[in-house]
Amino acid sequence: MDGHMHMGSGPVSNTRLQQMYWAVVGSAVGAATLANFLNYIISFQRAQDSTLTPSKPKSLFFRGYATLTALAREATYATLPPISIYGNNFYFAPLGPLSIALANLIVVVVLCFYKLDTEDQWSWEDIGYRTGFITISQLPLIFLLSGRQNVIGFLAGIGYQRLNWFHRWVARTIWLCATFHMGFWFRSWGRYNYITYQLKTNGFAKRGFAAWCILTFIVISSARPIRRLGYEFFVIQHLLMFVGFIIAVWLHASEETKVWVWIPIGLLVFDRVARYAWATYINLSIFHHSRSHALWANRASFTPLPGNVTRVTIENPGTKWTPGQHILLTCHTIAPLQSHPFTIASIPDDNKLELFVRAEKGGTRRFFRYASKHDQVIEDPIASSKQTRTVHLEGPYGRLRSPSQFDNVVLFAGGMGATLTVPLLRDIVAQWKSNSHLSVTKRVQFVWVIQSRAHLTWFETRLQSVRADVEACQRESPDTVREVEISIYITCDEKLEKTTSDACQPLTTQSTSSGRDTRSASTDRKPSATEKDAISIRSTSSIELSSFPGNKCCCSATIEIGEISPQPCPCSGPASQHQTSSPAPNLPLLTGRPSIRPIIRKALEKAEGESSVIVCGPPGLADDVRRNVVYLSDERAVHKGTGAQGVYLHVENFGW
Template identity: 50%
Template structure:
């Protein structure tokens, strides 16, 4: 029931062409609990209607405003104790950082309002603003905080991440300075604690970056991607792919990571003074780190331009020194679930593909040992615009299908079901009237977004070649249109003998639809309510920050 409530969302608010999707109720509850707690501490046993108490309210709300700073800065850190204790990574706490900061802005506004209200009785506001340095510093701190509030709204962050990041760092420093100058001596310690938390986070990150990027810490004695005499460990090659995507490869990396984790990538030769988070799309067993980076603007566009300019062999001039900060991110091990359903929208596959490969890798080990795997059902759904995007993970898909076939041939007890559904949402090369491709094991269907499982067969001749050599029992099913999320999840739950996991990464619309369907099916099946229906674990990985 707690899972249902925390993942449930209210109906979207529509204003003309705009649609605002409220956050999940779990997040709303946490934000409201924090806001109510702060307001109670601000006004407890104070009479706001008594004009002689207004300055007391001003003092109390000011102290509470400064006291919130450590929590906000703690949530902003990449390595913080809250994430360690809760098993969450920084990106999954970032929303809480933003909303606690908005609560701080509210208490700061109340603090300023009650002082103005008290001074207003004597027409003293203008005089205080003009002559009192303490008041001037307080107004400066509030003004900077207000700017930060609007500059961190989602449209601004999406418009220019680089500009947002620089402005955020600069305005944060200005706000902390103004807050320290404005605060009373007895509460300055909270400002110092906030500064100490930021310094600790930076020092910890720099220390980890040194360990992650120097060759002396490398586990590999031979480094094929870097000069033999180089002190630096990480050098990357760049290869352009379809859809304005670049494959960045770092061989024999120093760091170890788990599937689904991400790092901050810094390429000084192409984008100096910038680092961006990218999901690692490879497994540790590959002995290389790979990123698939779609070009937008700024650093990602510079990376694509470089990849298109040079040859992409390891010894070519396309090789560049890179720095890694991480890894970050955490997800429950998926090998413990009976059934797993993956949903990926376009580049979201960089998160779901390594998780899928990790489960199949576990299958291989269990098959060789003669044991029966815990995970018995996998359905991997990938929605892309064009068939050319399959090339991003063509080799991995082929390898997965061969591994599953080998497991079935090696271990007679191996009976898990494995299905891959790729949906082409807007590919002009598809024809609704051409005959289907036979003998390739590639099932091609046309499935409208509102249709049921029955669908019309179509042609996909440009894709047939990559499937050659695979068994006719290949689990790949190629469709046009959009996935019927409800049917896909329900079909998996109906055959599940234990707890299931649903993992989604993609655009906000896809994540919202998956979340709603999981909550609806959980309620419909009365999971953990005495019916015997097994639980559903939902993990939503979101783009950006």
């Protein structure tokens, strides 16, 4: 971006084009804000509606709005089929977000070349000026989409983790514009072989090229496969590269365009100040009625669970939350300088904040090692309570339309995804128990897919309590429809997106009587500290599945709803569906994978108002649910004269 950009001439003022871009962005945010406001009005009306169908639109305006919403949902929920490369499935974002990202790209490219001739060599410098103005004007949008205390998210009712996907694609669009900007200047200088000379002698060119190189590194390192290699390292280098990029852009920009650099800096400062102020409030005891005189308000206990999972429990936390939100957890005494987001698995009525953390690598693995070590050594409850550790919380974050405003709710979870769906289920039932007018939900279908029966222990007690509470509600108000159907599918296929054959694989287990940690006695050699950690991680997931159907066979057969005689599992002989004998007789267990479409169709056929489908789990499960919601919405001709009601879909993930 040359220092004399203001000298560029063209048919349209470059400053005017910058204003046009933000007019488009503001219109999009305004439309999302209006939709969010209408959703709040609809939720309020349903809570106040005393008819038998509160979630069904009754006025002409809201019927029309529901029709437009249904049409928009079918278009935006749809996804392209996944592609498989060397046995790995790659999934696409829904067409809605893709359309928004594509629209932003088209607007930017049009503004970059509007009424300019790219073939005219005398216009190349004008294009260089123009693309520089358009590039730098997008910087504030990157920061508006990246902050956790997010203004756009607040207005549009969208969580920051969803906006972060747009943040990455806007950054890629900026990189493209910066490449145009640099390319046309190089093209102009290249006529006289001045490119090398300019990069050696022109300070603006040096700093501009440095900014482009840093931005290129940021874009490449932000790709999802690279982020997964080491998230902590990614965060640190991302922040450092950002600082270098902002400095280089500020030094490269002319005085009239430096305002576009100061705006994102101001947004960043606002986000950090707001986050740190809130974190200070929820973590310091002086702001809460703490029983102790300790400085820090939140202390957590760590309990190992089957499947390499650690349950983190914080009694009387210094923050409030709503079901479906997540929080960032930091424990410097176990995993220094690491902060990770975890879905809150408890509800406010519990008066404690519970998190379920799967041991992967880094801090999560350290949590599990610490929990396993102290769970084995300390048996005395009083001594165990002294092993709590000070933790720092940030949040909660996340935005989700309350399921209690919908007539029928279908909850899908794969593995740890139940940390989202179980609190939502419990919250609905808790409102039923309190006879709250806030809940208009009549039926809930809860579907949980887990790898082994041992994982049932994560939420077995909670789900049994839900069944008991629902039965109590039905006895108390027999004329009021209050139904919950729970289905738990057991499969050893952790990656639900793999839908190859129904082949089963033998399950190797290690016997334990309590589902807790075991130790190998095959040798007398004392293991090292590193080996102890490895044994702890492995053995806790090696649970005896003595009553696992199919002779300990891991089956991936798809089970149709209401199926009586399913196809047998190839390696086991017995049928792949079993109402297994279980420590939880009220919780029906099935072996195999659920057939998504019949489950959703059954719920929609009973719905007398708008329904909600919520899914949290592996990408394959989310993609399958999304695809079937679109199919059924189109099949039932929602709000197109058939009388069928709309379907709201929420897919919980942290970016595509």
